[in-house]
Amino acid sequence: MSQPFRLDHGGRIDRDAPLQFTFDGRPINAYRGDTVASALLANGVTLVGRSFKHHRPRGIVSAGAEDPNAFVQIGHGARTLPNRLATVTAATPVLKVRHVNAWPTLEYDVMSVFGLAAPFIPAGFYYKTLMWPRRFWPLYEHFLRHAAGLGHAPDAPDPDRYDHVHAHCDVLVVGAGPAGLAAARAAAHTGARVILVDEQAEPGGSLLASRERVDDLPGPDWADAVTAELTAAPGVTLLPNTTAFGLYESNLVLLAERLITDQPDSAGSENGARVWRVLPKQIVLATGAHERPLLFANNDRPGVMLAGAISTYVRRYAVAPGSRAVLFTNNDSAYRTALDLTDAGVPVAAIADVRTDPDGDLPSEARAQGIPVHPGAVVRHAHGRGRVAAAELCSLDGAPLGAIECDLLGISGGFAPALHLHAQARGPSEWDPMLAAFAPKPGRGIHPAGAVAGELELAAALRQGTQAGSAAAAAAGRSNGSEPEVPRANDSAQAPIQPYWLPPGNLARAKPQFVDLHEDVTLDDLRLSLREGFESIEHVKRYTTLGMGPDQGKLANPLATGVIAELLGRDPASVGTPRHRPAYSPVSLGAIAGRHIGPLADPVRVTPMQEWHEAAGASFENVGQWRRAWYYPQPGESMHQAVARECLAVRHRVGILDYSTLGKIEITGPDAGEFLDRVYTNAWKRLRPGRCRYGLMLGEDGMIFDDGVTARLDDQRYLMFTSTSNAAPVLAWLEQWLQTEWPDLRVYLTSVSEHWSNIALAGPRSREVLAAAGTDIPLARDDFPFMTFREGQVAGVPARVFRISFSGELSYEINVPADRARHVWEALVDAGRPFGITPYGTETMHVLRAEKGFIIVGQETDGSVTPDDVGLGRLLSRRKDFLGKRSLSRPDSVRPDRKQLVGLLTDDPAQVLPEGGHVVDSPGPQRPLPMRGHVTSSYFSPVLGRSIALAMITGGRAALGERLHVATLHDDRWLPARSCHPVFYDPQGARQHV
Amino acid sequence: MSRSIPRRSPLGAIQSAESPAHNGQLAERPFLTHLNLRLDPADATALAAVHRVLGIKLPLTPNTTTAGDDLMAIWLGPDEWLLLADHHQSDALLADLQTALSGQFASVVDLSAGQTVIRLSGPSTLDVLARGCALDLHPSVFQPGACAQTLLARAQALLIAVDDTPTIDITVRRSFAPYVAAWLQDAARHFGLSFPESNTA
Amino acid sequence: MQFYSFPNLIRRGLRGHRDWTPAWRKAEPKPAYDVVIVGAGGHGLATAYYLAKLHGVTNVAVLERGWLGGGNIGRNTAIVRSNYLWDASAHIYEFSLKLWEGLSQELNYNVMFSQRGLLNIAHSEQEVRDLARRVGANQLNGIDAELLSTDEISKLVPILNTSPHTRYPVLGGTLQRRGGVARHDAVAWGYARAADALGVDIIENCEVTGIRTANGRVTALETTRGEIRAGTVGLVVAGNASVLASMAGIRLPIQSHPLQALVTEPLKPVFDPVVMSAAVHVYIHQTDRGELVLGAGIDAPVSYDLNGNFRIIEHVLAAVCELFPIFSRVRMLRQWAGTVDVCPDASPIISGTPIKGLFMNCGWGTGGFKATPGSGWVFAHTLAHQEPHPLNEPFALDRFTTGALIDEHGAAAVAH
């Protein structure tokens, strides 16, 4: 199929590599090297979308990331890419491109009625209406929601994965236009490690469409030569198709690299992206400038295009974006476009120049070519609906100059430096009256060069780039003494621009004149905003939604600053610009997430017995990063049945639990006892070696932080067990006190959590099992009493065995090196078979400990619970200070009606109370209903044959036996219960001593 | 007696009689001796005692190592080192050090079963690590003999620059090893690297 | 005050919207006021409005260092809910939620309060227990709260990944149907306009530089626009509470941290309720414009810096892609931060101070937006009567001395 607007020759497209994609189902012919936008233009497609609010027809405006209109949907299904810019998306075969925000078709969009209603839906109209009747708001909102939005999210999970790379370099050069290339070359010249990035598919930037020559080569050829030189240079990384989207503190720069592929399974041109996280020593910012649009009525019509973009399409893509052009400018650059169009055989019917006396080299050349130039003239109106049909000119004082037929209207309001990255990092900038824009000043480690620094002339940009590259390398500590050569260019001197913000006089009243094309923010909207007092630039932005579209207002914001300044009669410098936020161009969430998804989302920690648990059919629960065996259902068993079986096995025979996840800290040194005295509530110095003790650790606020058993290994060594989830926090807490507050204490802390696995053997037959597995430790009750530990061998493996119990049964916690733990576990299971040994999981562990009234930190406690609250006041030493002690005497800590740990027994023994259920004295319908507390743990106790629960109840201990009611959570029922002592089973603790 | 009990590394390797380290580009080096040593570097007596046992001096410069024939001392902190020995006689070395340091304020703790080493070697080593490590490991910065404790993806890791192949040894805690291995495998796939068949997590 | 309505919008539209007047006057500071409120954010403006409306105190100035609404009201993720754990919090947030339900009509300003439901999801057994506890407390406090199963969650938000095989399996959740979102900027503007109409002077670009006291009483404020006398001063300066308090020699139990947030490109509607996960620090909803708004965690270090922090965004988006795998290809448009003043118990301070006449309303942490109407109501009462409203009595500064903290960490472990 023909490409009616493709030029016969020129451009950097590969005419030997034709390809085809579709737009709204129509085939579009293109060449390798095209963007979707250039191909659409070549095929004569000018209508690409509908605007966000008014659904007005819109066309391509730019040739880059600043385009406010060219948003399209790419592909379907799981791999679809919503809201991609046609101007930066490379044309590839199999690409399926669709319009967004129009229905049923782009040409006949039902929602375009909004365009007709535009006079009644100005900025912020929704704040003033849709309030009545109140109950209708959800309906109104439903309509608003469905009218808004742009593209469609994928409808299935993303099948693609995204790569992340950390990178370091001496000099990062952002932008590979003339200044960036010169800078990278100068920096590389010193031997520095250089990374050069550019968002376009090939380096060169404006050179790729330039008329000028550099070092006696055509601009594009010079760019190619330097690119080749940099590619070959060691230490230089060249990243095309890569957008620097964020500059953060510490000069961290985030890059998004688009990975282009033609794979048939790829619905889009971007089936992968790679995020680079670069920490450069110095940054050369060569991000260029954005051409500013101009205001006139219907300045949003398809066919209205930035002059520089026209040049780019003509020279770089060999596309004529129209067949007859009018240009409207306030500076010299549009004349270059006029010459480019003329060269390409596209007639330029007129140039309207705001300046009364445009006399630079380029205007002279244009005049010499016979292009009609209208000095002191402006475009007041664009005619045509689906596309520009004519531009109506008038003089600055409003005198009509007639309508000139055209299908292409090139505009140039000057250039605004793309200082987004610089500003994100809070780099300083100032209003440059010569540019009529904000321009950056050098910041910490940041060297602006070229157009971003306000240098629009090629020769000067090359010089500035070279200097910036050298300076950055030197600041990074690289220099080879010799100055790099500055490339020479033959560009022409430019005449100054004449700022043009508001059309003069009554022209400014014409409607509609769009300041922000994407958000449909018009000049009238800005006026309304200011009229209603929203004058601060941030207020204007928020009230009108100026600059809030996916284009981030790249074109709109620099224009708005000038317009607002003129409307308010103020200096643009004092108006400022909305704060620049990352990202410069949008970046997909998946690319930002990188490979931290799926199985790599977060470490899953498992013990050496994991495979055994899996083979035994265990169900698992997540406890922090750990995956722990929860219960071991046998075929046909419910969770409840499995847990009941496991509980009874421990109570009557013997069970085995993988308790390896507990934190374990060795505390070594002559002052270890003193240290423990300070961090635990009870006394430690006099604990004899070989013995264990339960300890409570408080925060300085007096609230329980952690608990566990600590054993004295020998004179100068203790081993502390922490709860699973507190293993790391407790170690950090102890180190903090030791290092910052008590450096005089001679104590070393070493985590041994991972070296020692912990196997708990619990139940009346556990001693026999341990003996059968083989151990050299004497096991008789008096040889190895409760709350002691022994070292020896178990099943041939060196072990530390602790006679401690979290179940209330005779129990051994057997610590063995993790690399042999599986062997010991299997040996114990084998030895236990004749005794009916049963593996049990965390759920059974919880039931057993609840039967004994043992607390779990984080379940019975919640950061607002003191030791006395849970009945552990006896562990508070009166004879010494300890962390948190002082807080326990504050008025609230000694309040008599604090919540206290009690047991609850339901009237119906089969009724298991809901955990989290709240407890009241007397049920009733009134709300709020005074509450006494809540159920912290609740289970069916198989050994007791009834339900049990632990609860925190105000004043609970003093009133044991009182009648209470627990609310259910799903239905409005009340479950009667009586409070009781929280130890339900073996209250004397006889079983653990046998 | 304990030597007859087979050991299992966190990445699935089971100790055989020879137990050689795999020479592949991405492989576990299981069953090495890992001892944590704490002492005051100003304590000349303790330093000398350690020197006598190890035959090498402890590195006192942060992020450096010292190496003997089959032993490496790795700086972990101003008063903390990891001793990494190419054999699995942790008991003997532990006992020797404890004897040499007895009566002094020092601590030697065996962590051999709690950690493992993953070796990454070959021209793409640094590219693979750059996927998840924020440090600059460029050979001009991170030379053989250097070490660094840092984060690799979302796990803590100790990196040791072994040679300029480059080869990097990554020491990780046992329970994090499967995650780190899976992560490295994923990052290395692009470069055609994977764990040996018998050694995958 | 010009009445906002559909007929008026049409009428003025026909005249080109030329006769709309400023939403609030640009007031010049007078030498003295009965009450001066420092901070023209949501809470400060609401306080001024209720002072004038309910207590007849109209000789009031609201001083603002920069532009009105430029602090946390302009930076938050706009979530409104009242499902707090402890009675004191539940009561004040529920009171606030009731005010939200009629706020657009009350202010004659559409704040677009959208009760689309708020879902909290749990990923571990302990989280399920914690959520159940919260639901239990909410129900008896008269706050709508439902416990949902994984299946019910899946029906409510089908795009949420509820497979048991994810890293963060969804084990259950709670739903507050009356929860939702509002248009945050509009809240500040609506209160400003309504307060202004009642005679309150709103003075922008007026920074307080000092607080004058005599005999233990506040007497005046020094500002960049001169001295302003007042016997009653309310400091409502989220993100700057410690700084202002220090001008009066008061130290607060507050640390200020940046809270990160981000917004994506606009999409056609894909889900309705607000979804929050404490474990992975995600809260997400889709705005009426179609953007996904995501709140992330707070930066660990104390800081007043408002530049975005990429690391937190990375972490949060990994979790989002796990929970909502279809969002992986959606793109982040913008990220930003706000400064949150955090108390040790994650509850606010609405209280008198050791200086008579000087009151503080601060320390809302990540929970301030949703409290705006209720906070303004009770603080107005406090200023008018020089003593707390029953709802803010528990939020006194002296709770840090007595130990009577209202520890909402469990219920508010995630920043939101």
Next chain:
Amino acid sequence: MLLIPCPWCGPREDDEFTFAGEADIPRPADPDALTDEQWADYLFMRDNRRGRHREQWCHTAGCRRWFIVERDTVTNEILGASTYGNSS
């Protein structure tokens, strides 16, 4: 992202560290001698300064040492770091 200068390991990214608030808040020698107000001041009250701030950090994923950083809380500029005991 802050680059925190660990006095031993050198500058590292902030996710290797744990932050623990203001430095220079010594634990009172005799807590029992304090009034509730004085104890509350130690426990909870903070300067929370805009500008120069001395604060505690631990190189958790590195050498596990606690040290002091001086930082400007408005610009996040790091002004210096010192170890407990001696400056570096």
